[in-house]
Amino acid sequence: MKHRLRFASLALSMTLASGAAMADVKIGVSMSQFDDTYLTYLRESMNERAKSNPEGVQLQFEDARADVVKQLSQVENFISQKVDAIVVNPVDTAATRKITEAAVKAGIPLVYVNRRPDDEKLPLGVATVASKDMEAGQMQMEYLAKKMGGKGDIVILLGDLANNATTNRTKGVKEVLAKYPDIKVDQEQTGIWLRDKGMTLTNDWLTQGRKFDAVISNNDEMAIGAAMALKQAGIEPGTVLIAGVDGTPDGVRAVEKGELAVTVFQDAKGQAYGSVDTALKMINKEPVEQAVWVPFQLITKDNAKDFK
Structure with a gap:
Protein backbone atom coordinates (compact mmCIF):
# COMPACT_ATOMS: atom_id res chain seq x y z
CA MET A 1 0.00 0.00 0.00
CA LYS A 2 1.33 3.43 -0.84
CA HIS A 3 2.35 5.44 2.22
CA ARG A 4 0.49 8.54 1.12
CA LEU A 5 -2.72 6.52 1.51
CA ARG A 6 -1.79 5.45 5.00
CA PHE A 7 -3.73 8.28 6.58
CA ALA A 8 -7.03 7.13 5.15
CA SER A 9 -7.69 5.95 8.69
CA LEU A 10 -7.41 9.53 9.89
CA ALA A 11 -9.96 10.66 7.34
CA LEU A 12 -12.25 7.75 8.15
CA SER A 13 -12.02 8.41 11.86
CA MET A 14 -13.24 11.95 11.24
CA THR A 15 -16.00 11.19 8.75
CA LEU A 16 -17.77 14.05 7.10
CA ALA A 17 -21.08 14.90 8.70
CA SER A 18 -24.04 14.15 6.48
CA GLY A 19 -27.60 15.35 6.13
CA ALA A 20 -29.27 18.65 5.42
CA ALA A 21 -27.17 20.43 8.03
CA MET A 22 -24.15 20.11 5.75
CA ALA A 23 -25.82 21.47 2.61
CA ASP A 24 -24.14 24.57 1.17
CA VAL A 25 -21.61 24.89 3.97
CA LYS A 26 -19.13 27.71 3.42
CA ILE A 27 -15.67 27.65 4.97
CA GLY A 28 -13.27 30.57 4.66
CA VAL A 29 -9.63 29.55 4.26
CA SER A 30 -6.73 31.98 4.68
CA MET A 31 -3.40 30.56 3.47
CA SER A 32 -0.17 32.27 4.47
CA GLN A 33 0.90 32.31 0.82
CA PHE A 34 -0.17 30.60 -2.37
CA ASP A 35 3.28 30.44 -3.99
CA ASP A 36 4.68 27.92 -1.49
CA THR A 37 5.11 24.45 -3.00
CA TYR A 38 4.03 22.43 0.04
CA LEU A 39 1.11 24.73 0.81
CA THR A 40 -0.08 24.31 -2.78
CA TYR A 41 -0.43 20.55 -2.18
CA LEU A 42 -2.18 21.32 1.10
CA ARG A 43 -4.66 23.67 -0.60
CA GLU A 44 -5.37 21.24 -3.44
CA SER A 45 -6.02 18.41 -0.98
CA MET A 46 -8.38 20.59 1.07
CA ASN A 47 -10.34 21.36 -2.09
CA GLU A 48 -10.39 17.67 -2.99
CA ARG A 49 -11.78 16.78 0.43
CA ALA A 50 -14.49 19.43 0.24
CA LYS A 51 -15.58 18.24 -3.20
CA SER A 52 -15.88 14.67 -1.92
CA ASN A 53 -18.77 15.73 0.32
CA PRO A 54 -22.04 15.07 -1.58
CA GLU A 55 -23.91 17.66 0.48
CA GLY A 56 -21.92 20.58 -0.86
CA VAL A 57 -19.01 22.25 0.93
CA GLN A 58 -17.61 25.46 -0.51
CA LEU A 59 -14.10 26.59 0.39
CA GLN A 60 -13.25 30.25 -0.14
CA PHE A 61 -9.46 30.49 -0.39
CA GLU A 62 -7.60 33.74 0.24
CA ASP A 63 -3.86 34.43 -0.14
CA ALA A 64 -2.40 36.39 2.79
CA ARG A 65 0.84 36.89 0.82
CA ALA A 66 2.93 36.45 3.97
CA ASP A 67 1.29 39.54 5.49
CA VAL A 68 0.00 39.26 9.08
CA VAL A 69 -2.26 42.32 8.75
CA LYS A 70 -3.74 41.05 5.49
CA GLN A 71 -4.46 37.67 7.06
CA LEU A 72 -6.31 39.22 10.02
CA SER A 73 -8.33 41.32 7.57
CA GLN A 74 -9.25 38.19 5.61
CA VAL A 75 -10.48 36.49 8.79
CA GLU A 76 -12.51 39.58 9.69
CA ASN A 77 -14.06 39.51 6.21
CA PHE A 78 -14.96 35.83 6.65
CA ILE A 79 -16.68 36.73 9.91
CA SER A 80 -18.64 39.56 8.29
CA GLN A 81 -19.73 37.13 5.54
CA LYS A 82 -20.97 34.80 8.31
CA VAL A 83 -19.08 31.76 7.02
CA ASP A 84 -19.78 28.51 8.85
CA ALA A 85 -16.14 27.93 9.82
CA ILE A 86 -12.67 29.36 9.25
CA VAL A 87 -9.42 27.52 8.49
CA VAL A 88 -6.14 29.41 8.84
CA ASN A 89 -2.61 28.51 7.81
CA PRO A 90 -0.91 31.26 9.85
CA VAL A 91 1.63 33.67 8.41
CA ASP A 92 3.26 34.17 11.81
CA THR A 93 2.62 31.57 14.50
CA ALA A 94 3.36 34.18 17.18
CA ALA A 95 0.74 36.61 15.84
CA THR A 96 -2.47 34.58 15.86
CA ARG A 97 -4.11 35.85 19.04
CA LYS A 98 -6.25 38.50 17.32
CA ILE A 99 -7.43 35.91 14.78
CA THR A 100 -8.37 33.51 17.57
CA GLU A 101 -10.15 36.21 19.59
CA ALA A 102 -12.13 37.45 16.58
CA ALA A 103 -13.37 33.97 15.61
CA VAL A 104 -14.24 32.99 19.20
CA LYS A 105 -16.11 36.27 19.78
CA ALA A 106 -18.12 35.66 16.59
CA GLY A 107 -18.86 32.07 17.63
CA ILE A 108 -17.38 30.70 14.41
CA PRO A 109 -15.33 27.47 14.58
CA LEU A 110 -11.64 28.03 13.80
CA VAL A 111 -9.10 25.43 12.68
CA TYR A 112 -5.39 26.18 12.35
CA VAL A 113 -3.76 23.89 9.79
CA ASN A 114 -0.13 22.88 9.22
CA ARG A 115 1.25 25.47 11.65
CA ARG A 116 0.14 25.44 15.27
CA PRO A 117 0.01 28.85 17.00
CA ASP A 118 2.65 29.53 19.63
CA ASP A 119 -0.06 29.90 22.29
CA GLU A 120 0.17 26.75 24.38
CA LYS A 121 -3.52 26.61 25.26
CA LEU A 122 -6.18 27.49 22.73
CA PRO A 123 -9.79 28.29 23.75
CA LEU A 124 -12.81 26.12 23.06
CA GLY A 125 -14.04 26.48 19.51
CA VAL A 126 -10.46 26.44 18.17
CA ALA A 127 -8.60 23.35 16.96
CA THR A 128 -5.32 22.56 15.22
CA VAL A 129 -4.32 19.96 12.64
CA ALA A 130 -0.57 19.75 12.18
CA SER A 131 2.54 17.60 12.60
CA LYS A 132 5.11 17.71 15.42
CA GLN A 266 4.85 15.60 5.96
CA ASP A 267 1.42 14.37 4.94
CA ALA A 268 -0.28 17.27 3.15
CA LYS A 269 -3.35 15.17 2.41
CA GLY A 270 -3.61 14.00 6.04
CA GLN A 271 -3.40 17.58 7.30
CA ALA A 272 -5.77 18.91 4.64
CA TYR A 273 -8.41 16.24 5.11
CA GLY A 274 -8.08 16.53 8.88
CA SER A 275 -8.64 20.31 8.81
CA VAL A 276 -11.76 20.12 6.62
CA ASP A 277 -13.18 17.18 8.58
CA THR A 278 -12.53 18.92 11.90
CA ALA A 279 -14.19 22.12 10.70
CA LEU A 280 -17.27 20.19 9.55
CA LYS A 281 -17.55 18.31 12.83
CA MET A 282 -17.27 21.58 14.75
CA ILE A 283 -20.01 23.14 12.59
CA ASN A 284 -22.21 20.18 13.45
CA LYS A 285 -21.29 20.56 17.13
CA GLU A 286 -19.81 17.07 17.22
CA PRO A 287 -16.89 16.25 19.55
CA VAL A 288 -13.42 16.77 18.07
CA GLU A 289 -9.83 16.43 19.19
CA GLN A 290 -8.57 19.94 19.81
CA ALA A 291 -5.10 18.94 18.59
CA VAL A 292 -4.89 16.47 15.72
CA TRP A 293 -1.32 15.32 15.06
CA VAL A 294 -0.42 13.77 11.69
CA PRO A 295 2.82 11.70 11.97
CA PHE A 296 5.98 12.25 9.94
CA GLN A 297 7.67 9.38 8.03
CA LEU A 298 11.27 8.97 6.91
CA ILE A 299 11.91 8.69 3.14
CA THR A 300 15.18 7.18 1.90
CA LYS A 301 16.20 5.75 -1.45
CA ASP A 302 15.05 2.33 -0.21
CA ASN A 303 11.41 3.31 0.24
CA ALA A 304 11.03 6.43 -1.95
CA LYS A 305 8.97 4.53 -4.52
CA ASP A 306 6.26 4.01 -1.88
CA PHE A 307 5.68 7.76 -1.64
CA LYS A 308 5.16 8.44 -5.36
Missing part, protein backbone atom coordinates in the same frame (compact mmCIF):
# COMPACT_ATOMS: atom_id res chain seq x y z
CA ASP A 133 7.93 19.58 13.72
CA MET A 134 10.57 18.73 16.28
CA GLU A 135 10.22 15.08 15.28
CA ALA A 136 11.06 15.94 11.66
CA GLY A 137 14.33 17.57 12.69
CA GLN A 138 15.19 14.66 14.94
CA MET A 139 14.50 12.12 12.21
CA GLN A 140 16.56 13.80 9.49
CA MET A 141 19.53 14.56 11.76
CA GLU A 142 19.62 11.09 13.33
CA TYR A 143 19.72 9.54 9.87
CA LEU A 144 22.52 11.83 8.64
CA ALA A 145 24.54 11.55 11.86
CA LYS A 146 24.77 7.80 11.35
CA LYS A 147 25.65 8.24 7.68
CA MET A 148 28.39 10.69 8.70
CA GLY A 149 29.83 8.26 11.22
CA GLY A 150 29.13 10.72 14.01
CA LYS A 151 31.60 13.38 12.86
CA GLY A 152 31.94 16.24 10.39
CA ASP A 153 30.68 19.75 9.68
CA ILE A 154 27.15 20.72 8.68
CA VAL A 155 25.26 23.79 7.52
CA ILE A 156 21.59 24.42 8.28
CA LEU A 157 19.09 26.04 5.91
CA LEU A 158 16.40 27.61 8.07
CA GLY A 159 12.82 28.26 7.00
CA ASP A 160 10.90 31.47 7.65
CA LEU A 161 11.90 32.73 11.09
CA ALA A 162 8.29 33.83 11.76
CA ASN A 163 7.15 30.20 11.80
CA ASN A 164 7.57 27.87 14.75
CA ALA A 165 8.05 25.04 12.22
CA THR A 166 11.50 26.55 11.59
CA THR A 167 12.26 26.84 15.30
CA ASN A 168 11.03 23.36 16.18
CA ARG A 169 12.61 21.49 13.26
CA THR A 170 15.93 23.14 14.03
CA LYS A 171 15.51 22.40 17.74
CA GLY A 172 14.99 18.74 16.83
CA VAL A 173 18.20 18.78 14.78
CA LYS A 174 20.17 20.28 17.66
CA GLU A 175 18.75 17.84 20.21
CA VAL A 176 20.25 15.03 18.14
CA LEU A 177 23.51 16.94 17.67
CA ALA A 178 23.91 17.07 21.45
CA LYS A 179 24.57 13.32 21.26
CA TYR A 180 27.22 13.79 18.57
CA PRO A 181 29.85 16.28 19.85
CA ASP A 182 32.08 15.65 16.82
CA ILE A 183 29.47 17.05 14.42
CA LYS A 184 29.80 20.84 14.27
CA VAL A 185 27.42 23.46 12.82
CA ASP A 186 29.48 25.71 10.56
CA GLN A 187 26.66 27.97 9.35
CA GLU A 188 22.90 28.43 9.71
CA GLN A 189 20.90 31.01 7.76
CA THR A 190 17.34 31.45 6.59
CA GLY A 191 16.33 30.62 3.04
CA ILE A 192 12.67 31.40 3.92
CA TRP A 193 11.53 28.03 2.49
CA LEU A 194 12.53 28.96 -1.10
CA ARG A 195 14.53 26.86 -3.58
CA ASP A 196 16.39 29.82 -5.08
CA LYS A 197 17.34 31.12 -1.63
CA GLY A 198 18.65 27.68 -0.63
CA MET A 199 20.69 27.62 -3.82
CA THR A 200 22.07 31.15 -3.28
CA LEU A 201 23.07 30.51 0.34
CA THR A 202 24.80 27.23 -0.50
CA ASN A 203 26.59 28.85 -3.43
CA ASP A 204 27.74 31.69 -1.15
CA TRP A 205 29.15 29.22 1.37
CA LEU A 206 31.01 27.37 -1.38
CA THR A 207 32.35 30.64 -2.79
CA GLN A 208 33.61 31.55 0.68
CA GLY A 209 35.60 28.31 0.64
CA ARG A 210 33.62 26.69 3.44
CA LYS A 211 33.86 22.92 3.73
CA PHE A 212 30.88 20.94 4.99
CA ASP A 213 29.82 17.31 4.92
CA ALA A 214 26.06 17.77 5.08
CA VAL A 215 23.27 20.26 4.52
CA ILE A 216 20.28 20.07 6.89
CA SER A 217 17.32 21.88 5.39
CA ASN A 218 14.04 22.73 7.11
CA ASN A 219 12.19 21.84 3.87
CA ASP A 220 12.63 20.12 0.51
CA GLU A 221 12.65 23.26 -1.62
CA MET A 222 15.74 24.71 0.05
CA ALA A 223 17.35 21.26 0.07
CA ILE A 224 16.85 20.96 -3.69
CA GLY A 225 18.32 24.43 -4.11
CA ALA A 226 21.38 23.30 -2.15
CA ALA A 227 21.72 20.23 -4.38
CA MET A 228 21.58 22.45 -7.47
CA ALA A 229 24.33 24.72 -6.11
CA LEU A 230 26.57 21.75 -5.31
CA LYS A 231 26.00 20.29 -8.77
CA GLN A 232 26.88 23.62 -10.43
CA ALA A 233 30.08 23.67 -8.37
CA GLY A 234 31.01 20.29 -9.85
CA ILE A 235 30.49 18.35 -6.64
CA GLU A 236 29.28 14.81 -7.26
CA PRO A 237 25.76 14.10 -5.90
CA GLY A 238 25.98 12.26 -2.59
CA THR A 239 29.42 13.65 -1.72
CA VAL A 240 27.71 16.20 0.52
CA LEU A 241 24.71 14.65 2.27
CA ILE A 242 21.49 16.68 2.05
CA ALA A 243 18.35 16.26 4.14
CA GLY A 244 14.96 17.88 3.55
CA VAL A 245 11.48 17.86 5.05
CA ASP A 246 8.04 17.51 3.38
CA GLY A 247 8.41 14.61 0.97
CA THR A 248 7.02 16.65 -1.92
CA PRO A 249 7.03 14.95 -5.36
CA ASP A 250 10.17 16.94 -6.27
CA GLY A 251 11.77 15.98 -2.96
CA VAL A 252 11.00 12.28 -3.44
CA ARG A 253 12.43 12.36 -6.98
CA ALA A 254 15.59 14.02 -5.65
CA VAL A 255 15.97 11.21 -3.09
CA GLU A 256 15.51 8.59 -5.82
CA LYS A 257 18.22 10.27 -7.92
CA GLY A 258 20.60 10.44 -4.97
CA GLU A 259 20.55 14.25 -4.95
CA LEU A 260 19.05 14.22 -1.44
CA ALA A 261 20.10 11.56 1.07
CA VAL A 262 16.81 11.72 2.93
CA THR A 263 13.61 13.67 3.41
CA VAL A 264 10.85 13.46 5.99
CA PHE A 265 7.32 13.02 4.66
